[in-house]
Amino acid sequence: MKTTELLEILNGIFRKVLKREDITLTESTTAHDVDGWDSLTNMILLTEIENKFGVRFSFREIVKLKNVGDLCQTIQNKTK
Amino acid sequence: MKKKNDADMLAAIVRASNHHAMRPALVLDDRTYTYQELFGLVGSLCETLKNLKEDIIGITAENCIETYASILAVLLSGKTYVILHPDYPAERNCRIARQSGIGLLLYCGENGNMLPADINARRVCFSSHQPTSYSGIMPYNVDPEVPAYIIFTSGSTGEPKGVPISRNNLNAFYQAYRNLGWELDENDRMLQMFELTFDVSIVSFLYPLTLGACVYTVPQKGMKYLNVLDIMERHRLTFAAVAPSVLRLSHPYFKEISFPDLRYLIVTAEATDVNLLHEFRPCIPNATVVNLYGPTEATIYCTSYVIPTEGAKHHNGMAAIGKPFQGMDYMIASPSGKPLPAGETGELWIAGPQLMNGYWRAPEKTAECFVTDLSGKLYYRTGDLCLTDSDGDIMYCGRKDTQVKIQGFRIELGEIEYHVKTFYKHSCNAVVLPVYTTDGSCELHLAIERETEDTESLEQYMQSHLPSYMLPRRIHFIPCFPQNNSNKVDRNQLLKNITQ
Numbered sequence: 001m002k003t004t005e006l007l008e009i010l011n012g013i014f015r016k017v018l019k020r021e022d023i024t025l026t027e028s029t030t031a032h033d034v035d036g037w038d039s040l041t042n043m044i045l046l047t048e049i050e051n052k053f054g055v056r057f058s059f060r061e062i063v064k065l066k067n068v069g070d071l072c073q074t075i076q077n078k079t080k
Numbered sequence: 081m082k083k084k085n086d087a088d089m090l091a092a093i094v095r096a097s098n099h100h101a102m103r104p105a106l107v108l109d110d111r112t113y114t115y116q117e118l119f120g121l122v123g124s125l126c127e128t129l130k131n132l133k134e135d136i137i138g139i140t141a142e143n144c145i146e147t148y149a150s151i152l153a154v155l156l157s158g159k160t161y162v163i164l165h166p167d168y169p170a171e172r173n174c175r176i177a178r179q180s181g182i183g184l185l186l187y188c189g190e191n192g193n194m195l196p197a198d199i200n201a202r203r204v205c206f207s208s209h210q211p212t213s214y215s216g217i218m219p220y221n222v223d224p225e226v227p228a229y230i231i232f233t234s235g236s237t238g239e240p241k242g243v244p245i246s247r248n249n250l251n252a253f254y255q256a257y258r259n260l261g262w263e264l265d266e267n268d269r270m271l272q273m274f275e276l277t278f279d280v281s282i283v284s285f286l287y288p289l290t291l292g293a294c295v296y297t298v299p300q301k302g303m304k305y306l307n308v309l310d311i312m313e314r315h316r317l318t319f320a321a322v323a324p325s326v327l328r329l330s331h332p333y334f335k336e337i338s339f340p341d342l343r344y345l346i347v348t349a350e351a352t353d354v355n356l357l358h359e360f361r362p363c364i365p366n367a368t369v370v371n372l373y374g375p376t377e378a379t380i381y382c383t384s385y386v387i388p389t390e391g392a393k394h395h396n397g398m399a400a401i402g403k404p405f406q407g408m409d410y411m412i413a414s415p416s417g418k419p420l421p422a423g424e425t426g427e428l429w430i431a432g433p434q435l436m437n438g439y440w441r442a443p444e445k446t447a448e449c450f451v452t453d454l455s456g457k458l459y460y461r462t463g464d465l466c467l468t469d470s471d472g473d474i475m476y477c478g479r480k481d482t483q484v485k486i487q488g489f490r491i492e493l494g495e496i497e498y499h500v501k502t503f504y505k506h507s508c509n510a511v512v513l514p515v516y517t518t519d520g521s522c523e524l525h526l527a528i529e530r531e532t533e534d535t536e537s538l539e540q541y542m543q544s545h546l547p548s549y550m551l552p553r554r555i556h557f558i559p560c561f562p563q564n565n566s567n568k569v570d571r572n573q574l575l576k577n578i579t580q
Contacts, residue, residue, distance in 0.1 A: 031302060039305050039329055040521065047332075059333035063310045066302065 001079065003027065006072045013048045017041060027069030053079055089254035090155055090219040090247075092290040097217070100266050100292035106148060107296045107315065113145055115292070118152075121145065123217050125153035125186075125206065130220070134159075134183030136230075138201065140191040141165045141276040143300055146206040148285065150186045151276070155229075158222030160244070162230045163276045166191050168547045172240065174199065176232050180242055180440060224248040230440050231279050231376050234492045234550070242440030243376045245279075252433035253379040254290070256405035257283065260370075260384055262344065264319060266292030269341075271320035273298040273308050278488055279380045280348055284321050293319075305329040312339055321346035321372070323488045324353060327360050328521060337363040348372045348381065349488030351398035351476055361389060373401035373476065375462050376490075377449070379434040382408045383474055395467070395475040402473050408432035410474070411459065412466055417451065420467075425477050428466040429459035436460075484514045486522050487549050493524075496542075496550055500526060503541045509561060512552060513575050525578055526552035529561050554578075 007025050014023045018036040031037040037045070049071075050056055055078040065071050086092075097105070101116040129137070139150045141163045154161040162180045164173045177185075177199050184202045185195060192203045227244035234240060264270075270288040272295050274281035288295045296315055298307045305326045312320055317339070324347050330337065345367045347357065352371055361369075374381035385393070385402025393400035404410050411419050412426040420426040429451065435458070438446030451459050465477040484491050493512040500510035509529040514522045535555050542551055562573040 039303050039325070042303050043329060043332070059309070059330075059336040062333075063306050 001076065003069075003072050003076075006075060007068070009052065010049070010068065010071070013045065013052060017044050017048055025068045027067065027072060029068040030066065049075070055079060087251055087255055088219070089251055089286060089290060092254075093152070093286065094156070094217055094219055096266075096290055096292040103266060103292055104294040105289065106145060107294060108143060108145055108148075109299055112294075118145065118149060119217060121149040122152045122156065125149055126157045126217060126220075128204070129153055129157040129159060132184060132202070134202065135226075136160050136162060136181050136183055138162050138164050138177060138180075138182035138185040138195075139276075140185070140187040140194060142188045142191070143297055144188055146186075146188050147276065148297075150206055151285075152289075154186075156217055156219050158220035158226065160227040160230060162232075162242075164194060165275065165277050165547070166194060168277075169544050170194070170196070171545050172547060176240055176242075177201065179232075179240070180230050222247065224251070225437070227440075229282070231277070233376055233490055234495045241442060241445055243436055244440045245376075245379050245436055249379045249434055249436060252407060253283075253381070253405075254287075256407050256434070257287065257381065259406050262319075264288075264291055264293060264344075268293040268318045268343075269296060269315055270294065271296055271298070271308070271312060271317050271322070273304070273320075273322060273326070274349075274488065275300075278349070279376050280321060280488065283380050288319075309333075309337065312342065313337070316341040318342060319344045319346075321348055323347075323349040324351070324356070325487060325521065327356055328353075331356065331359070334359060334363055339364050340366055342367040345369045346372055347387070347399070350485040352387070353397050354387070354392045354394045354399050355397060357387060357392070357399070371399045371401055374434075375430070375460070375464075377436050377460050378408070378430050378432075378462075379436070381405070382430055382432070382434055383410075385473060393469065393473055393475065395477050398476055400469075400473045401466070401476045404430075404432075404474075405434070408434055409457070411453065412468060412474075413459075413461075417453070419453075422468045422470055422472075425465055425467045427480055428462045428464045428474065429453075430462060431457050431459045484522055484524075486524070489547075489549050491524075491550055496524070496526070496546060496552065499542060499545045500528065500538070503538055504528075504530075509569065511561070511569055511571060511574060513571060513578065515575070515579055523554070524550070524552040525554045525556060527556045527558050527561070527574055527578055529559070530557060531559055532557040 010025050053075055061074055097115045097119045102114055104112045105115040105118045106113045137154045137159050139161050177195050182201045186204050186206050224247040227246050228250050230242045230244045232240040232242050270293055272284040285295055296311050308326050309330055318341055342364050345364055369387045371385045371387055372381040373383045382405050383401045385400045387399050409431040411429045413429050414420050414426050449461050463480045465480050466474050468474050496512045497510045511527045513525045515525050516522055556578045562570040
């Protein structure tokens with residue numbers, strides 16, 4: 001899946017979970033840039049993403065995620 | 081003379097810094113600083129501070145060596161520090177600066193503009209201080225009643241309350257804390273995950289330095305709980321004091337987490353769920369788990385309970401808080417202030433040398449929280465409901481009033497309500513309700529007594545007046561609040577309405 005398609009799907013998940021329509025993610029977006037993306041909502045977001053793509057993130061993978069680009073990369077590696 | 085020195089926390093830190101000069105003192109963003117490097121910077125800052133007349137020093141909280149060196153330098157030069165947080169609204173920092181009477185602000189990088197120009201404090205950028213050659217530092221001989229720090233806690237009038245902790249308080253705490261029987265030395269690697277505006281950060285940072293051990297601080301960037309677990313794993317930490325939320329949030333990954341080097345896990349800052357802890361145990365096979373409890377007003381912690389692997393004592397799933405620290409005394413008080421027998425729930429009152437003398441420049445607030453028993457002993461009323469069991473262990477049963485704890489921060493709901501009502505120019509009522517989710521975490525819901533309307537400007541207003549942990553997660557408009565028999569807002573009914 002192309003990164004642009006992936007970002008579209010992630011936008012949908014983030015908008016739904018964080019209840020904000022104005023979220024547009026890019027590869028360089030970090031939690032700091034998105035209102036409401038905190039430790040608590042991060043758990044919900046990751047679960048939604050895992051369900052959507054039928055993948056499971058390990059603890060090590062999650063620790064390494066520094067921005068949305070890393071997240072895309074991890075999903076792409078898992079769905080290859 | 082020797083005995084007196086032994087009881088002094090700062091003297092112990094200076095001794096350890098001389099003795100362990102080449103050992104690591106601080107690991108920060110994966111960079112290691114030795115005692116020599118850290119105290120070189122401290123020494124240079126001490127020189128500057130000693131030549132200045134200002135006694136109350138503001139420090140901007142950042143995850144950098146200069147911040148930690150500044151705290152040590154203020155303590156060693158006999159002055160008082162107050163932490164200002166760059167992420168907090170300017171208005172709150174301003175109130176804290178005014179109330180505490182900060183005469184000087186030590187800042188890092190770009191944070192020199194944190195306070196508005198009308199706050200008359202000298203600004204000193206600490207990165208301009210290059211470490212001088214390492215020379216012995218001596219703690220400045222100062223009146224032990226001079227506060228070491230002032231921590232600001234939430235107040236119901238919208239005005240934060242300053243808790244000044246004196247050198248005497250800090251040393252009484254140090255003596256009692258040491259006597260808990262830790263087997264720790266200069267080889268230990270110890271976690272400091274707390275915000276510097278929260279007092280558990282002080283023991284997490286200062287105590288390891290009394291031993292010559294190494295402190296690992298947690299980057300504030302990204303997801304904090306993940307940073308905590310990452311540091312604990314990669315650096316094989318041996319001692320970690322954490323908020324129970326770290327366990328709650330890492331629950332999905334328990335099977336992948338393993339900390340065999342961890343010898344002590346301290347759970348603190350809020351009630352610990354014994355069932356969750358039980359599930360976490362296989363991750364920490366060699367650790368003793370200790371629940372430490374205490375209000376800021378009684379210097380960081382004042383009771384302890386070693387939570388056993390099996391048969392942990394609890395009340396509604398919340399771990400017992402155990403027995404008072406050496407030198408501290410307590411009473412479970414009835415509403416009329418009489419001591420209650422074991423098994424009966426009442427307010428926990430605390431007495432002893434760890435108690436502050438009173439809120440900073442707020443005698444009326446001090447009078448509200450201190451009480452004297454029939455024998456004349458002075459107690460601090462914690463506002464926590466507790467009971468003791470037949471072994472004399474104290475169980476925590478919840479908050480007496482409308483204070484709650486979120487991410488370790490004590491919040492008076494009245495403070496949030498106050499700002500919301502101010503936004504509406506006191507034309508309507510507002511109630512903040514803690515909603516406990518099934519995993520035990522607490523979310524704040526705001527109910528406003530008026531017709532539904534757009535909340536954007538209200539949210540902006542709250543963001544500019546309250547730190548993020550105090551912002552309600554949901555806002556509900558209810559045209560008419562339910563009332564109870566005495567015509568007070570029925571908070572329980574309101575809670576039912578908004579959670580249905």
